[in-house]
Amino acid sequence: MVIKVLGPGCPKCRQTEEVVRQAVSESGVLAQVENVSGVMEISSYGVFGTPAVVIDGQVKSVGKVPGKKDVLTWLGK
Amino acid sequence: MSDSCCATTSKTADRCSAEGNVMLLACSGGSNVGQLANQVCVELTQEGFGKMYCLAGIGGELSGFVRSAQDVTQVVVLDGCEVGCAKAIFQKAGVPLRGHLVLTELGIAKNKDFNLKRDELDKVKTAARQASRGQS
Numbered sequence: 408m409v410i411k412v413l414g415p416g417c418p419k420c421r422q423t424e425e426v427v428r429q430a431v432s433e434s435g436v437l438a439q440v441e442n443v444s445g446v447m448e449i450s451s452y453g454v455f456g457t458p459a460v461v462i463d464g465q466v467k468s469v470g471k472v473p474g475k476k477d478v479l480t481w482l483g484k
Numbered sequence: 485m486s487d488s489c490c491a492t493t494s495k496t497a498d499r500c501s502a503e504g505n506v507m508l509l510a511c512s513g514g515s516n517v518g519q520l521a522n523q524v525c526v527e528l529t530q531e532g533f534g535k536m537y538c539l540a541g542i543g544g545e546l547s548g549f550v551r552s553a554q555d556v557t558q559v560v561v562l563d564g565c566e567v568g569c570a571k572a573i574f575q576k577a578g579v580p581l582r583g584h585l586v587l588t589e590l591g592i593a594k595n596k597d598f599n600l601k602r603d604e605l606d607k608v609k610t611a612a613r614q615a616s617r618g619q620s
Binding site for chain 2: 452453454456459461464465468469470471
């Protein structure tokens with residue numbers, strides 16, 4: 408599983424990455440978490456704003472810091 | 485998108501701002517009212533009121549576009565006429581419709597004259613600004 412956190416490095420983007428990493432750690436799911444900060448790559452997902460979370464190519468959240476519970480649900484936990 | 489920090493344009497991606505995050509969508513149809521809807525979204529974007537977004541991406545059910553339309557705090561959806569193509573796209577993609585306007589219901593007659601009228605553009609812009617209010 409590949410999880411991408413889209414964001415140029417603002418505080419909420421960093422917070423989102425932290426929430427995602429905590430959820431992955433708690434879940435025990437094998438997942439690679441990547442930060443995507445390049446404007447062109449972020450734009451390629453068509454998101455209206457950041458932070459955004461993409462799991463295996465599917466955009467799960469846009470423009471907000473997701474809750475850990477949400478991320479665990481996306482991870483199937 | 486109350487806690488969104490950044491929009492994904494080259495102009496704003498390097499800074500954080502919650503300003504101008506109204507999503508603007510137009511049916512962009514093949515009539516005066518479709519093109520009025522399109523031009524209103526262009527002008528409101530240029531004025532910093534919001535950001536024009538791709539209705540086609542939602543129609544194509546691309547996850548980034550559908551999720552963005554679901555998660556955004558304020559949205560204005562402009563349909564030129566009562567056929568309601570934009571409304572239908574939202575329904576098909578399972579996105580709740582908010583801030584929806586039909587231009588013919590504002591008293592603008594549908595025709596094939598693509599010389600858009602300034603007074604009609606201004607009328608729709610005022611209605612679009614009003615449609616975004618009360619969403620949060």
